[in-house]
Amino acid sequence: MINAQQLDLTAAALAQVLTFRQPADVVLSAFFRRQRKLGVRDRQEIAETVFATIRHLQKIQKMLPRPHNKPRRAALAALVLGRGLSIHAVKSLCDAEEKQWLVELKEHKSDFAATLATAAELPEWLTDCLQQQGWDENQIIAFGRSVMQAAPLDVRVNTLKGKRDKILAVLQAEGLRAEATPYSPWGIRLYDKPALNRHPLFLDGVLEVQDEGSQLLALLTGVKRGQIAVDFCAGAGGKTLAMGAMMAGCGRLYALDVAEKRLANLKPRMVRAGLTNIHPQRIDNEHDARIARLKGKADCVLVDAPCSGLGTLRRNPDLKYRQSGDNVEALQQQQRSILQAASTLVRSGGRLIYATCSILEAENQQQLNDFLAANTGWHIEPVQTLLKSHALPAMQGDYLQLNTSEHHTDGFFAAVLTRIK
Ligand SMILES: C[S@@+](CC[C@H](N)C(=O)[O-])C[C@H]1O[C@@H](n2cnc3c(N)ncnc32)[C@H](O)[C@@H]1O
Numbered sequence: 001m002i003n004a005q006q007l008d009l010t011a012a013a014l015a016q017v018l019t020f021r022q023p024a025d026v027v028l029s030a031f032f033r034r035q036r037k038l039g040v041r042d043r044q045e046i047a048e049t050v051f052a053t054i055r056h057l058q059k060i061q062k063m064l065p066r067p068h069n070k071p072r073r074a075a076l077a078a079l080v081l082g083r084g085l086s087i088h089a090v091k092s093l094c095d096a097e098e099k100q101w102l103v104e105l106k107e108h109k110s111d112f113a114a115t116l117a118t119a120a121e122l123p124e125w126l127t128d129c130l131q132q133q134g135w136d137e138n139q140i141i142a143f144g145r146s147v148m149q150a151a152p153l154d155v156r157v158n159t160l161k162g163k164r165d166k167i168l169a170v171l172q173a174e175g176l177r178a179e180a181t182p183y184s185p186w187g188i189r190l191y192d193k194p195a196l197n198r199h200p201l202f203l204d205g206v207l208e209v210q211d212e213g214s215q216l217l218a219l220l221t222g223v224k225r226g227q228i229a230v231d232f233c234a235g236a237g238g239k240t241l242a243m244g245a246m247m248a249g250c251g252r253l254y255a256l257d258v259a260e261k262r263l264a265n266l267k268p269r270m271v272r273a274g275l276t277n278i279h280p281q282r283i284d285n286e287h288d289a290r291i292a293r294l295k296g297k298a299d300c301v302l303v304d305a306p307c308s309g310l311g312t313l314r315r316n317p318d319l320k321y322r323q324s325g326d327n328v329e330a331l332q333q334q335q336r337s338i339l340q341a342a343s344t345l346v347r348s349g350g351r352l353i354y355a356t357c358s359i360l361e362a363e364n365q366q367q368l369n370d371f372l373a374a375n376t377g378w379h380i381e382p383v384q385t386l387l388k389s390h391a392l393p394a395m396q397g398d399y400l401q402l403n404t405s406e407h408h409t410d411g412f413f414a415a416v417l418t419r420i421k
Pocket of ligand 1: 233234240259306
């Protein structure tokens with residue numbers, strides 16, 4: 001149970017977080033760096049209450065229109081709405097006005113359930129987008145609620161270093177609540193969130209943290225040993241490492257990105273994973289002359305495009321307040337340009353995989369349709385056919401579309417195209 005000092009500090013952190021000028025985790029890390037004396041338990045209470053506030057912000061905002069100006073009230077509301085505390089339990093932390101305000105907040109329960117934005121805990125710009133792409137209210141509410149749950153910890157077994165069944169047995173024998181992921185053949189789901197970065201299986205490169213959905217995207221590339229592959233937007237290499245393992249360390253895998261810092265994070269991970277065939281390369285942009293030598297050479301190119309990230313709201317609930325329709329339009333232009341440039345690297349008969357961690361058609365199907373309208377000589381490979389030998393969620397259409405409410409992964413989209421000339 002949170003104490004008075006922790007509540008005051010939560011309010012101080014919320015005054016910054018709720019402006020949404022920066023990612024919540026960045027603001028919170030900087031806040032904790034300034035509060036050196038705080039213990040682990042203090043940090044946990046503050047962080048949990050900050051994230052509960054963001055997760056329940058639609059309801060809180062209904063009663064408190066500018067919550068960053070009244071962050072103590074926002075935090076108290078989060079304790080009651082998000083952290084399951086009764087008003088009685090928090091009454092020693094409140095003055096009389098605050099207590100009365102909490103009572104009124106609770107009285108609005110049925111209003112909250114009757115309005116789409118508060119029932120789904122999604123801002124109106126996003127519920128509008130989802131409705132425009134044909135989602136009905138029940139789907140939107142189911143999605144919104146599914147992303148209010150914290151994500152479990154999914155890890156991928158590096159097939160160069162271990163077999164999933166054996167590793168799963170080791171983790172279970174250590175008393176961890178662990179089970180095989182339902183769809184990815186390499187995945188293990190952990191429910192207790194152990195500090196994995198000190199675990200010998202992590203330090204030895206047997207395990208990597210990776211959401212099951214992200215594992216499935218790598219699986220979909222179908223990349224094989226000895227091939228030439230490109231991960232065009234590799235970031236810190238989540239999918240690069242999985243592709244490297246699929247290639248059994250043979251062939252060449254280029255990990256490209258514009259962000260030096262992210263690629264730098266890939267390097268120790270490659271070493272841990274025992275992969276020597278990955279070539280990280282920073283590029284200035286998608287037209288960088290340094291990649292011209294790969295034109296028409298790659299067997300497989302993955303474009304895990306920069307996107308709104310709206311499929312990852314379980315981990316980054318503040319994104320729904322930091323994104324907007326205008327932002328999505330700017331991202332669409334970037335995605336179009338990257339996909340176009342990356343496609344030129346694919347050899348005849350090779351594969352191009354376009355993926356995002358977004359649930360918006362504007363970033364997904366629409367990009368694919370635009371690409372196919374502007375480019376001839378490409379064929380869509382239905383995802384169900386590609387992955388028929390693997391367990392895969394039932395899915396309509398040719399694309400992989402993962403949604404937290406149905407598949408318990410982050411939301412992902414992926415399409416596979418083959419170059420036919
Ligand atoms: C969705 S993230 C990739 C995540 C990564 N694939 C993983 O699995 O961890 C998108 C990445 O695209 C990179 N990016 C943005 N613009 C780019 C460009 N023009 N060319 C290549 N990469 C770009 C960003 O720096 C970011 O790392």
